Amino acid sequence: MISEEEHFRHIMEFLSGLLAEHGDTDRHIRYVQGYTEILAREYGRLHPRAGMTGQRLSWIVKAAGLHDIGKLAVPVRLSERDMCLSENDLRLIRDHTVRGSEMIPQLFDFMGKDFCRICRNVCLYHHERYDGSGFPKGYKREHIPVEAQLVGLADMYDVLLHGPRGRTSYSREMVYYMLMNGKCGNLSPVMCECLENAREAMETFRLAEDGIGGANSPVSA
Numbered sequence: 001m002i003s004e005e006e007h008f009r010h011i012m013e014f015l016s017g018l019l020a021e022h023g024d025t026d027r028h029i030r031y032v033q034g035y036t037e038i039l040a041r042e043y044g045r046l047h048p049r050a051g052m053t054g055q056r057l058s059w060i061v062k063a064a065g066l067h068d069i070g071k072l073a074v075p076v077r078l079s080e081r082d083m084c085l086s087e088n089d090l091r092l093i094r095d096h097t098v099r100g101s102e103m104i105p106q107l108f109d110f111m112g113k114d115f116c117r118i119c120r121n122v123c124l125y126h127h128e129r130y131d132g133s134g135f136p137k138g139y140k141r142e143h144i145p146v147e148a149q150l151v152g153l154a155d156m157y158d159v160l161l162h163g164p165r166g167r168t169s170y171s172r173e174m175v176y177y178m179l180m181n182g183k184c185g186n187l188s189p190v191m192c193e194c195l196e197n198a199r200e201a202m203e204t205f206r207l208a209e210d211g212i213g214g215a216n217s218p219v220s221a
């Protein structure tokens with residue numbers, strides 16, 4: 001009989017092929033997972049009573065790989081970054097958060113309620129920002145679940161650093177400056193602290209994944 005872990009891996013392999021057609025490459029998913037793991041470990045170290053157990057961390061890293069699963073419900077033509085977007089296009093793109101959260105219980109029921117809750121939070125809230133400038137709900141401050149804040153930060157970090165479809169966009173120093181100064185919507189003070197402490201480990205991970213550093217990836221899920 002197939003294990004839960006294998007079942008999950010098979011579904012992920014299938015989904016990542018589909019997601020690549022919608023602009024979310026394997027590379028982006030892997031890097032977001034790696035950055036999320038580093039940030040979540042730092043969060044757990046800074047807040048030992050926040051319940052960042054090994055199990056929760058592993059679920060958050062898995063959920064990070066699914067953050068944009070809702071893009072499967074968005075027309076492929078809208079993943080072309082150079083195209084001009086109408087109000088309706090923007091609404092459809094932003095709706096990937098809601099659509100993704102709806103897909104999770106159908107696809108991952110076998111993983112249990114706690115995993116599905118974390119994963120739905122990540123899908124639904126990873127574009128919310130601490131100051132309420134995000135979407136889909138415009139939630140503020142502590143109303144945004146920590147797992148969504150962690151994945152949202154990892155996602156922005158990778159997109160700003162690598163640009164759409166792997167093209168380099170900003171320098172590492174500029175990305176750090178932009179994130180710490182709310183240029184993409186404010187981060188919570190806790191996320192700023194995590195980023196500040198974890199930035200060197202994130203760079204080590206990036207260099208290793210880019211094949212420059214030669215170290216092993218920290219991704220365990």
Ligand SMILES: [Fe+2]
Binds near residue numbers: 067127
């Ligand atoms: Fe997204």
Ligand SMILES: [Fe+2]
Binds near residue numbers: 028032067068
């Ligand atoms: Fe993403």
